Amino acid sequence: MVKFFTNNILYRYGTPRKIISDKGTAFKNARVDEFTRRYNIEWRYSYVYNPRANGLAEAFNKTLIKILRKTVGNNRKDWHNKLPEALWAYRIMHRTPTQATPYSLVYGTEAVSPIEVELPSLRVAMASEVPLTKQIQLRLQEFDGMDERRLAAQQNLELYQARMTRAYEKLSIPRAFRRGELVLVLRRPITGRHHGPKFAPNWEGTFRIDQVYDGGAYLLATENGEHPLPILNGRCLKKYYSQNQLPEYTKPRRHPDEDFIANWAEAHEGMTQLFSRQ
Structure with a gap:
């Protein structure tokens, strides 16, 4: 070269x-x-x-x-x-x-x-x-x-x-992360550590933000403090939410039919017990 x-x-x-x-x-x-x-x-x-x-x-x-x-x-x-x-x-x-x-x-x-x-x-x-x-x-x-x-x-x-x-800025939302936050990494040939099945998740992790660099670049670390991945741009990352941290609009909601089925099952059980006594 x-x-x-x-x-x-x-x-x-x-x-x-x-x-x-x-x-x-x-x-x-x-x-x-x-x-x-x-x-x-x-x-x-x-x-x-x-x-x-x-x-x-x-x-x-x-x-x-x-x-x-x-x-x-x-x-x-x-x-x-x-x-x-x-x-x-x-x-x-x-x-x-x-x-x-x-x-x-x-x-x-x-x-x-x-x-x-x-x-x-x-x-x-x-x-x-x-x-x-x-x-x-x-x-x-x-x-x-x-x-x-x-x-x-x-x-x-x-x-x-x-x-x-x-x-571009009219259509894009910049991603910024702070040190210590948990993130997921987009699964790609270079960043991926193993080859999964065809329908494997597109994101892998979790990783912790260890260093923040200028220009939206980040160094990630595992729970053990290791750095298995190279420095990545923030466009390859997304914030990780635990089940308790999920925003309200993303939490699974109870379907109205579930309440109807539960009430019907309770009423059916009560009627069954009533007729069995007779």
Whole structure:
């Protein structure tokens, strides 16, 4: 991974200040630690099952998967062969959040697609008629305006994210827990400690909140004080209620028919005893 990152990111785009990834073994090992120290890179790790911690990377992965689904054949094992084409499609795709293509934000101009070479577009035809010195001047002008375009794209992205956040907050109820509270954990492949039957409960536990972190992350502990699970986001948890702590609207209520049946049974028993005496 270090070699790939060095050749494809570092030598092509420069040294980043910060990198965010999950806690996979490919990203969390001694070689990565040495690499970050050498180039003074801050490497941060996201929490389990919290895609928002990876931000734009998860949004990119979601779009990339959609493209791959449309390009792979019936045998989906060849998806890696279609990956370069999918990446190319994404890079030249106009993105609504930024109002620009990723390619133009990196290189300052739109990419020339293969079909524009076979069937020359207007800009390709005009470029062939422009002298080389004029082309160089136009290219330098594009470079001069790159910072402005990138700033505009950043502002468009922030406005888009703000709109999405407002829409999400209208429909979502944040979950906050205090230290010492009892919770249940959503049963998932990583958090689940065993594989249950098909209709097994979706929640397992109980666990106690042992540590509370910023961003709605929690460290859970068992009754013995052990920590069998990684740090989880609050969206994977829900509060545990004992039978005595259940809210009134969730407690089982006595059905009116139960009172009728009980009264009928008592009356029937009384009539039976009366006739037996006679």
